[in-house]
Amino acid sequence: MKEALTAVGRSLPRAGLAAKVTGEARYTADVKLPGMLHARLLRSPHPHAEIISVDTAAALALPGVHAVLTPFDPEAAGRLAPDMTILSKRARFVGDEVAAVAADDDSLAEHALQLLRVQYRPLPFETDPQEALRPEAARIHPGGNLCGGAPMLLERGSVERGFAEADLVLEETYKVPCHSAAALEPRAALARWDGDGLTLWKTSRGVHQDRSTLAHALGLPIDSVRVVAPPLGAGFGNKDESRGAAIAALLSRKAQRPVRLDYSRHEEFVAGRVRHSAVIRLAMGVKNDGAITAIDNSTLMNTGAYLASGPGVLRRAAQGSLYLYRCPNVRYQGLLVYTNAPVAGSYRGLGAPQGHFALEVHVDRVAEALGIDPLEFRLMNHVGPEGQEGRRRSPRHEIVDTQPVEGGIPFSSNGLRECLERGAEAIQWRGRPASNPLRPPALRRGTGVAACIYRGGPGRESTARVAIHRSGRVTLATGVIEVGQGAHTVLTQMTADALGCRYEDVDVVSGDTATAPEAPITAGSTATFSSGLATVKAAAKLRGSLLDVASTLFELPRDRIYFNRGLVFSKDRPTELAALSDVAAQMPRGSLEAEATVTPGSPDYIVNSFAAHFAEVEVNLNTGGVRVLRYVAAHDSGKIINPATAVNQVEGGVSQALGLALTEELVTDPGSGVTLNGSFLEHKSPGIAAYPHLQTIFVETEDPLGPFGAKALGEPPTVPVAAAVVNALYDAIGIRFAQLPVTPDKVLDALAEASPRPRRDP
């Protein structure tokens, strides 16, 4: 008998799933404390205004109202981010937080809001990022509307040279709208003070980061703030702000009672975090034989009223253009612009879905101009395991922890080619029928492909603690938050196999700064990889200590013993010596614990995930309606730790991005700055009826750097979707859409302009 994987690679049920399905899970808004008050926020009706005064007398006079917080309270000036205080005397979008009230119940708080008398001085405002860059535009923050004061410039080789060498240069501008992640659970926070100590329950993607943000904003020592993250009703990366929690904390201190603040659905849409809208001008130069000589990408992104995670999003929008295709000459110029619109932040895939939409539709355009099949063009040009050509510029010993711009660094693993090949086979790309007129004759079908490269995996430094107790139960303490994606499940599986215990015997401690070790935020598809490495390292260390105990106990050399699925074996005997719990019972102290901290990644390799998606769509020429009939998503995310939760990630990501492709847009009225459709009904996230038949394929490259060979998966499924659908639309009706979402009005308008001509019809 030998050591075998008993948990990793199995479709074990996602931890916490039953509680969520049965309604037993207690989310932040379900946490109730004795004497708790309810807070409501007064939001600006103006897109841009100075707040001259707030008269709180009438509100405070209402019986049952316990506290009011305004920007004129000195403590509200605490800084949450370089461009954001807890409350501000400047409102920067319709929905910006102006003041807050805590009262005995929600209706009373709402009533009190209406009694607040706010004097505003409306200011000129900007909702369009292009307009916001005019010299005479209204200034939204002191540093001007161009974030960072200069464009982000990333360059390899010389695009001028590349265009000069090209036989053909094609240029086009693509537009991606702002939309919302529309998580089922709206943001919430609950604050309680015990003397000078503050406990906050909040929707969070990283309790440690939230703790330091809040301690800083509230002027408290970090040790007096405890942040607890109850189960999350989905995060999608954007529950990363702490303004609501800071407001709840200040109200609570004023009222001397616990205070809960929860967002309404409308607030979640308008005052949550949205995806950055983008205008992307893309030029690509190619030789007649199909070789790409230059890619030039200029991206303009709207970050709304505050910066949030804008720079990271802008950087991600470059990723595809810089690295998906072999090309010696690339340039990315990114502009991130403040406007008086809802705040854009992190949303699953960051800027990559926007960037890949432009790139992957453009690649089809170029391939067609060269008379090359879109799949073949990708197979000719995609980046291989060796990476981009060129000389490495960064120091050799430095960990490659962002997507590089330079060439000369290979990938730790790269299964993109296999994704393309296996996906194509599944959708029957080669030999697919020409889009014959169907019955009824108003329907047309087409198939499209799009590829994806995504930097995930290595995040920041991560720590894990694994302990075994005398009972034989194992505790994994991790800072990584379970945002619904199954992180705790896969970490439990890794713990089981790295230690040799049973999966069922592992308990996870997380989501609480009082008990969990420091971890980076759950973001950028890094949890499995980075926290996984720390977990495996800690579990292996613990196994070493336990081997010592077992060696003494069984009087066998340490290297003749191993643990597997909660049993202790000698390498010289077919049957087990004992249960692991028997060894644990003999431990000298109550428990044995090991801690490990890792800096994930490598100085020698780029760790990236890859995917190729294929969509078959049907267009109704009468109504402009588009249905996605069949979808194949082929992913290289390394070894799959839990196939069932991994398939969930792909299905959820594809479904979510179908909204971006076909229906969703959060619209801000240019005339008034009011966001008009902040509701499930009008934001038009797709319902179950829109879901296609979806086949997921995992190309399981075993990554040499990842824990058990795993790489990132959380975000990549959203990245190529819009392009795959739009390319399929072109195949169906010969119209290449450059603006999302492709709603019926766009289809009908385009059909009216160009009479439909199925491209592959005879």
Added chain:
Amino acid sequence: MIPFEYVRPDSISGAVSLLLEDPEGTSLIAGGTDILSEVKDGLKRPRRLVALDGLAELRSLDVGNGSTRLGAGLTLAELSTNPRLERGYPILTQAARSVATPQVRNVATLGGNLCQRPRCWYYRDRLFPCYKKGGSVCYGATGHNRYLAILGGGPSFMVHPSDMAPALIAVDARLEAFGPNGFRTMPLEDFFDHGQSRPLQEHVLGSGELVTAIFLPSPPPDTRSVYLKARERADHDFALASVAASITLAGGVVAKANVILGGVAPTPYRARLAEAAIVGRPVDKLDLQEAARLAVSEARPLEFNRYKVSLTANLVGQALQSLLTQLKGGTSHADRL
């Protein structure tokens, strides 16, 4: 939410008395899918909600030989699953099934569906004092008007959101209302009113009146009807445009045609020119394309809703084609959207 009183009268007379006590401050609630969202969104602050869900008088469904009576309190779920109704008036079942989601249909009522307020984004946001809220401006006229009216617009360019209304008008439904002066009935078509006198409602009911029932005449032999609805999302969406059409043949000639458009005008819109183009003509000599073109020949699209003109024409053409196929005894694919 501002507190309000909730009263459940035990008769329609009781409901009328309650309405008359404080007409300005009272709203009716049946399924609540519209009024509650108006209250939550801060568009309405009723002092009192008068609940109709306990009234047996509103809950009857009598499919008779001569005529059919549908109580205004029937839910859309009940309408979409009644087999006798489906046999007699499949168009109504089609329309009811196209509304929102099963959850909404379980509570939303027929009467409520006919009395819905506009779904226009400017109406639904309390920050805009728009015409339909008693203001003087239709923000949609120059704003985001992708979903707004191409026909009959002005001063408001709202579109009537009801799916049931066009379908019912297409089968010549009459509406029964009850008020301080007792019962009255009218063709359903006359119930809708976009007149300037009463911008706060889209119908002709007076103070203290409520919808009690819909009457349906039995369809003449050789009549077929169909409801087609185009929307952006496969479920849970209002119509970008919808068409309710019915055709009656007599001796190979179109004796009667109803072509009613939904989602394109402030009230359900009768496409008279399209009807005129087919009535009196032999069924094998119909120019459906011409009829479809005429259905929208009076359209005046706004900046962002030009697409609705071709969409509506396409739907009309498809609906008429579907009816002809049915009348010829074939099965039709054309009602698939």
